[in-house]
Amino acid sequence: MSANGTKIQIELKGVSKAYGGVIANKDISLQVPEGKITGLIGPNGSGKTTLFNSIVGYHPIDEGSIAFEGREISTLRVPEIARLGMLRTFQQTRIYKKMNCVENMVISISHRGGGGLAGVFKSAKDAATVERAEHLLEFVGLYSKRKLISGELSFGQQKLLEFAMALMNQPKVLLLDEPTAGINPTLINGLIDRLKRANEEFGVTLFVIEHNMRVIMNLAEKISCLAHGELLATGTPEDIQNDRRVIDAYLGAH
């Protein structure tokens, strides 16, 4: 429990990760509160994606600890962590490109509980599952495209599909890596709105990497800023916006 009574869902302590000589993350400590939207910003190459990869078990970390709901997860692998209820989306959007949207959704159902292979022999057209899939596709505005092969969607639509797939899995936490990158600017507000609604209506904790300052100020209650692999500051959007080091990092990067 933190001071104001919200539970800490993800807690990083002194996390470091280097690629050969490049120190991508250095001694990072931060907390992601349950049920909230937390932001992670920083210039390109500052180590944001690396930190996500460390959290979801994509690679082992060099030092530090990562706890999810109080349980150490830094030694678990990607699918195990996913089955605990922590999912991520990719900066380079990843969907199943030769399958249609509904199929992409149906296969994204939760694999929690480790129920083995039982249940997977249910029909791919199982009515209840398809209905939930279509409902979520409607939520992200892709209902009319549901029978389309997903690889034929525009890049922005693929991002929306990937987001809907993540929701289909009913995760506790969703880590979104630059959800607005490459999306038509006129559609960004709609996406922000959906992220907020996913957080409120489905109770999913969001941890969002965002390069676009305006977007993250609109979205997150608490923001951490990275630069050169180190944590510069953590605070409310106002704090971050006015933080000298953050401003310098951003200006220095451009």
Place this chain on the structure above:
Amino acid sequence: MSARTLDFSVYAVLIAFALAAPFVFPNYTSQVAVMWLMVLMAVTWDMTGGQMGYNSLGNVIFFGLGMYASAVVQIGLVYDVAEYTSAFGAIVVDFNDTQYFTGLVLGIVAGGVVSTIFAIIVGPFMLGLRGPYFAIGTLGLAVAVAELVSGWEYVGGGGGISMPVYPGIAGEGSLVWYILLGLLALSAHLFCRWLYSTQFGLAINAIRDDEDKAEAMGIQTTRYKVVTWVASAFFMGMGGAVFGNMSGFIEPLEVAFPTTTFGIFMVAMALVGGKGTLWGPVLGAILFHVVKEWTWTYLLGWQWVALGAIIIINVVYFQQGILGWAQDKWPRLFGVSVDRGPSETSVEAAE
């Protein structure tokens, strides 16, 4: 026509042909039997190659293991296998009907079971390899298994084994192999049709499209991959058991583990017909076999060139194969929707 009606119409046509063929072309029973084997090979290869994106060049392992397992069981029920093989046919093989048919049934089952067990053991390791590494790894494994069997005197080593001779009247045997191979091909295809209609089918398609994403979504990819390969091995093992009996004599390199013929054919057939589609491997196998038999008869000396040319044209110019191409051209016929509207409409509509 719905996909379901279409499927059952094709089944009806193929079954009608299968029932009529031995009467209409009595001289070609063995050739058509081998055609059903080719269908079985292409369909089971496509389970991993087409549907899951794991292109095995070593599925003949299951074929050969099934063949040897059935030989050992069929002979071992009556004789000491080591004595039998070391005599190189000098032992007068004499099985009474009960011994023969009991052995045959148990042998076919053993063929399926032994290949299954082998796939369960090597699956987790081999399926950890991706892309070309899996292809080369499985090819290497097939060559290694063939070598090991060649050096194993108990099963006759490189000299091979003569199989028990079918006891019935002349011609009856070839009809039995025909029926068994036809039934195996049909049951493998029906099994696949069911499997691909389940969420399991979606999972292996997801692995094909993006395995890292599938893992990131919590799918236990290794389990799905192993189960798929094991199912494919089970059918292939039984196919090998039947084909060994049909051949009458088995040996490691040409009959049981023929990596450069059957091993390549099964890949080529699935590619020609359209990998990753339900009927592509069937179509590919039938076409490939007919062309092969035809060139063997009329283009003797050039048959390998002709087959090679088909494979090259397929791989270079026509990668989706016949049904893959048809699916692109007439998507609606295959239940695939197409988008004709402006690309972002629905997103805007939902704003």
